[in-house]
Amino acid sequence: MxxxxxxxxxxxxxxxxxxxxxxxxxxxxxxxxxxxxxxxxxxxxxxxxxxxxxxxxxxxxxxxxxxxxxxxxxxxxxxxxxxxxxxxxxxxxxxxxxxxxxxxxxxxxxxxxxxxxxxxxxxxxxxxxxxxxxxxxxxxxxxxxxxxxxxxxxxxxxxxxxxxxxxxxxxxxxxxxxxRVPVPSTVGGDGPLAVRSVRVEGAWPKPRVVVAVAAPAGATPDLFAEGPGEDWALPLPEPMGEGPDGTRLFGFAIDGVPPGTDPRGATLTLTATAGDAAVEVKARLE
Structure with a gap:
């Protein structure tokens, strides 16, 4: 409002x-x-x-x-x-x-x-x-x-x-x-465009989430993160370079969480894009 x-x-x-x-x-x-x-x-x-x-x-x-x-x-x-x-x-x-x-x-x-x-x-x-x-x-x-x-x-x-x-x-x-609507997928998918892994680094309540995205050769991927509700305001994932397996890494802090909410165990929606292709996965914060 x-x-x-x-x-x-x-x-x-x-x-x-x-x-x-x-x-x-x-x-x-x-x-x-x-x-x-x-x-x-x-x-x-x-x-x-x-x-x-x-x-x-x-x-x-x-x-x-x-x-x-x-x-x-x-x-x-x-x-x-x-x-x-x-x-x-x-x-x-x-x-x-x-x-x-x-x-x-x-x-x-x-x-x-x-x-x-x-x-x-x-x-x-x-x-x-x-x-x-x-x-x-x-x-x-x-x-x-x-x-x-x-x-x-x-x-x-x-x-x-x-x-x-x-x-x-x-x-x-x-x-x-x-x-152009993102295709539902799962973490660890093996398609040309896929969210290969999601890991949490650092201490709670504000750790950093690192996401590895695989993309077709020559394509530049991007990543968007949403919380489980409209009252969440997660920061945009930022590129962090390449992983050892050639994936593109993105990171964002667990910030913008509603007051009084423990983010542990929450399920995030991650949308990866590359050109006209897009996938959407659900990732639980562990």
Whole structure:
């Protein structure tokens, strides 16, 4: 809540130029109209058919002007994550958001985690009645940053028919975004991109976690760490060079833990990326 209040104050004191009138209505039934301004806008897109007729695929797309960025579910040193609200939808039991792998960005307030240019969040839309269309109604609150950070919002509505859901371009975009969602894995995995090991060094309550990441030849990996809840604020893992087996080492302190919480035994989520590939593992602090 404090971050949102800070963004509102900044927006009130420094209205950023570039706002344009609302977007025209979309002509393609597979997409909604864009809702936003010259800095950022939001729309819904239909996705390809899936194996389960009760679950439709779709996506929330954000476009950003050059120099602007928005945030991942864990924003890093600054910013706030986007908040998706589908409660006004019709014939929708649940709309599950999936998060493409992010990038880190250096800014004046530290290091942020998120997206630039365009990002599409794939959705799995479970219908109440599989024989009827679903009307997806989105209310999105998010933050965008250039030199200053300001709050943004978007509203979009899209009816997903019970049969074919999207044109070829929209289906391909949702499929491509889904391919950038981190693949669940385990510590010690042996794939081209893998979290080989996680070890805790130093004394509790603030030891250092060292993670070894294997990546394909020529690729530069990155690593992000999240606590078991939104009230955790772990630092970003920093590169520590190479391990003896050729893996890339990353380290971070167990800091930003909620007051009164003993981090021993907590399960962290580690996301390793390299190019368009990403894996996600759960690691228990021992």
């Amino acid at each position: 404090g971050r949102w209040l800070a963004l509102l104050v900044v927006a009130a004191l420094a209205l950023v130029a570039g706002t344009v009138p609302g977007p025209a209505l979309a002509n393609d039934p597979a997409v909604s109209a864009w809702d936003g301004d010259g800095r950022a806008a939001v729309r819904l897109v239909g996705g390809p058919p899936g194996p389960d007729p009760a679950v439709l695929s779709a996506g929330v797309e954000i476009r950003l002007a050059p120099g602007w960025k928005t945030y991942w579910r864990y924003p890093g040193d600054s910013g706030v994550p986007p908040r998706f609200d589908f409660s006004a939808s019709a014939n929708v039991r649940a709309a599950t958001v999936r998060w493409p792998a992010p990038k880190r960005f250096e800014d004046g307030g530290g290091t942020a985690i998120g997206y630039a240019q365009r990002v599409l969040f794939p959705l799995a839309v479970e219908r109440i009645d599989p024989a009827k269309p679903a009307t997806l109604v989105l209310a999105l609150d998010y933050a965008i940053c250039e030199k200053l950070c300001v709050p943004a919002s978007g509203r979009a509505t899209l009816t997903l028919p019970a049969g074919t859901q999207a044109g070829r371009a929209e289906a391909a975009a949702v499929t491509a975004a889904a391919a």
